[in-house]
Structures are given as structure tokens and as C-alpha cells.
Amino acid sequence: MGRIIAIANQKGGVGKTTCAINLGGALAQLGERVLCIDLDPQGNLSVGLGIDLNSVERGMAQVIVEPDVSLASVIRETKTPRLDVAPTTIDLSAAEMELMTAIGREMALRDKVTPDVADRYSHIVIDCPPTLGLLTLNALVAADGVIIPVQTQYYSLKGVAALLKIIKTVQARLNPRLQVLGLLPTFYDSRTILGRDMLDSLKETGDHPVFRTVIRQSVKIGEAPTAGVPITTYDARSEAAKSFLELAKEVAHA
Ligand SMILES: Nc1ncnc2c1ncn2[C@@H]1O[C@H](COP(=O)(O)OP(=O)(O)O)[C@@H](O)[C@H]1O
Numbered sequence: 652m653g654r655i656i657a658i659a660n661q662k663g664g665v666g667k668t669t670c671a672i673n674l675g676g677a678l679a680q681l682g683e684r685v686l687c688i689d690l691d692p693q694g695n696l697s698v699g700l701g702i703d704l705n706s707v708e709r710g711m712a713q714v715i716v717e718p719d720v721s722l723a724s725v726i727r728e729t730k731t732p733r734l735d736v737a738p739t740t741i742d743l744s745a746a747e748m749e750l751m752t753a754i755g756r757e758m759a760l761r762d763k764v765t766p767d768v769a770d771r772y773s774h775i776v777i778d779c780p781p782t783l784g785l786l787t788l789n790a791l792v793a794a795d796g797v798i799i800p801v802q803t804q805y806y807s808l809k810g811v812a813a814l815l816k817i818i819k820t821v822q823a824r825l826n827p828r829l830q831v832l833g834l835l836p837t838f839y840d841s842r843t844i845l846g847r848d849m850l851d852s853l854k855e856t857g858d859h860p861v862f863r864t865v866i867r868q869s870v871k872i873g874e875a876p877t878a879g880v881p882i883t884t885y886d887a888r889s890e891a892a893k894s895f896l897e898l899a900k901e902v903a904h905a
């Protein structure tokens with residue numbers, strides 16, 4: 652069965668979607684078979700992997716709340732070989748509300764990742780919304796591992812502590828399999844003191860692993876989604892592409 656990895660942080664704009672798309676792309680480039688699941692109603696991951704949201708009649712919203720809609724039925728191929736996507740539309744926002752009153756509401760996603768889908772992939776990467784709501788909780792319950800992107804351009808460790816606390820609760824009560832694979836420093840700029848300080852304090856604060864790979868601030872990273880492909884396809888020689896390949900190797904061995 653494929654390993655399921657959630658990309659989570661309740662803060663927006665820290666590089667979650669960028670990480671999900673480009674880790675997915677890099678793993679695919681290394682020969683892995685990858686599924687990216689878009690669990691953010693904004694649909695940025697879907698668009699960044701070339702999906703026209705107007706063409707999505709059934710997506711993760713329906714998978715989460717409709718018993719008869721399977722995960723397999725919404726999966727599409729992307730332009731990148733070995734990289735598939737389960738897209739979403741804004742309907743996922745209403746679906747999350749609907750889920751609130753459902754029995755087993757934290758298990759909705761886990762129950763849909765059935766062996767027929769999981770066996771097709773070596774890695775399943777879930778992009779979470781910028782909240783600590785039911786969608787993120789569903790991702791953490793379905794996952795084997797979680798990656799936490801952390802912006803190194805402002806002091807953001809308090810939010811990370813809150814997330815780590817929730818992860819501990821999920822581990823204790825709902826999903827003992829869940830492992831923190833690591834904090835991932837993003838938007839790194841070695842020229843700023845804050846950037847260097849943040850990287851140091853990330854590594855010092857203790858009992859959670861930090862990836863060796865650091866994702867630097869890069870214009871190319873912002874451009875790639877407009878082409879609907881990961882950075883490893885958009886500009887294979889860029890430093891950003893190399894960083895995500897390094898990250899993919901770390902993840903594959905973690
Ligand atoms: N390392 C980076 N350098 C420059 N721009 C980035 C970088 N990572 C992400 N971005 C851009 O910043 C914005 C927010 O990133 P995103 O991955 O969507 O964050 P999140 O999913 O956490 O909200 C996007 O426009 C993205 O293209």
C-alpha cells in the first residue's frame with residue numbers, strides 16, 4: 652500500500668500547496684507512482700497540476716460526503732508521467748459543513764482510501780487547507796506521515812506548536828500510525844538575519860525532526876503553477892527543482 656503523507660499547517664501562504672505539487676512531481680520523476688489529493692476547497696493544487704476547475708463535476712467534495720462516490724472515480728492523470736491528481740472545487744467547503752454532523756466524521760477520507768487505490772501508488776500526498784478544521788483532521792487520520800512547511804520569513808513557531816499538539820491528540824486517540832516526518836523550512840532567504848534565526852530555532856526547539864532540505868525563496872516556484880506542472884517539469888535545472896528532488900529522496904528514505 653502507498654504511503655500517505657499529509658502536508659499541513661493552519662497558516663496560509665507557508666508553501667503547503669507548493670510542497671504537495673512539487674514533492675509529488677519530484678517523487679514521480681524518481682520513478683515513484685504518486686497521487687496528489689486536493690483537500691483545500693480553494694483548489695490551488697488542482698489548478699497547479701493543470702486541472703480546469705470548471706471541468707470537475709465530481710471531486711473530493713463528493714468523495715468525502717457521498718457514500719457512492721469512490722476516490723478512484725475522481726482521479727485524473729496530469730501532464731507529468733506517474734503523477735495523478737484527485738481534484739477539488741469550492742464545493743468541498745460545503746461538504747466540510749455537511750460532514751460536521753456525520754457519524755465517523757473524522758474517518759471519512761480514511762475510509763475512501765481503499766486498497767484498490769492505495770495499491771496503485773507508492774505515495775499519496777494530501778494538500779490540507781489553512782485551518783485546523785475537519786478537513787485537516789481527516790487528512791491526519793488518513794495519513795502515515797505529516798510534513799509541516801514553516802515560513803522562515805516571520806516568526807511562526809507558535810502556530811507550529813499548536814499543530815504539533817493536535818497531532819499528538821490524533822496519535823493518541825485516532826491514528827497511532829501517524830508520524831511527524833519533519834518540519835520543512837520554506838521561503839528561506841539566507842541574506843536575512845530573521846531567515847537564519849528561524850532556521851536555527853526550528854532546529855533547536857526540540858523533539859520534532861527538521862528536513863535537511865530547505866526550500867529557498869524563488870521566482871520560478873511561483874511561476875510553475877501557471878503552467879500546470881511541477882517545478883521539476885517547468886524548469887528541471889533550477890535550484891528549486893533540485894531542492895524538491897532532495898526532499899523527495901529524504902521523504903522516500905524517512
Ligand atoms: N519558495 C517559494 N518562493 C517563492 N514563492 C513561493 C515559494 N513557495 C510558495 N510560493 C508562492 O507563495 C504563494 C503561497 O504558497 P502556497 O504553496 O500556495 O501556500 P499555502 O498552500 O500554504 O497557502 C503561492 O503563490 C506560491 O506560488
Ligand SMILES: [Mg+2]
Binds near residue numbers: 667668669695779780
Ligand atoms: Mg494551499
